[in-house]
Amino acid sequence: MTLIQFKEFDESRPIYLQVIEAIKKAIIRGELKPGDKIPSVRELAQELRINPNTVQKAYQELEREGITFTRRGQGNFVTEDQDKITSLKQEILEKIVRDFIDELSSVNLNLEDIMEKIKEYMKNEGHSNRKFR
Structure with missing residues (x-):
């Protein structure tokens, strides 16, 4: 594996x-x-x-x-320990979001532009109704 x-x-x-x-x-x-x-x-x-x-x-x-x-x-x-695994999921999510925001802010994008691009991407890639576990 x-x-x-x-x-x-x-x-x-x-x-x-x-x-x-x-x-x-x-x-x-x-x-x-x-x-x-x-x-x-x-x-x-x-x-x-x-x-x-x-x-x-x-x-x-x-x-x-x-x-x-x-x-x-x-x-x-x-x-x-399910609590530890839940905490691990939260830790990974926070790191992904933090890295994402840091990268976007390094190119001086504002929140509205970022949100619009995310919506556009989700729609174009067929993810608009996708649920994340």
Whole structure:
């Protein structure tokens, strides 16, 4: 199972942070469900062709954040804490919105223009009635 859904790593950001982000997104998309076992450090390192220490660092951070937990001798698993998963979804949404707004404000667009473009895009792309989970 490929958790990383981009063709190559962004060289401007540490790889372990990109691994963390990819796993978090897999969780909120439902590709990894509460209680699911995640790939071993070795498996994911081989799949992504990165150093196992990088994966281990990402896994340690995910566990520190309460996103995953370890069962000795069995591996790493996605948290079963629904509140933590809900909080994770909110965290990802806030980051997407913040990055979006920061990018648009860097080109000096006003809110009305932004909202009009969003409506136009949604209509043209067939998303005008789309509901987001």
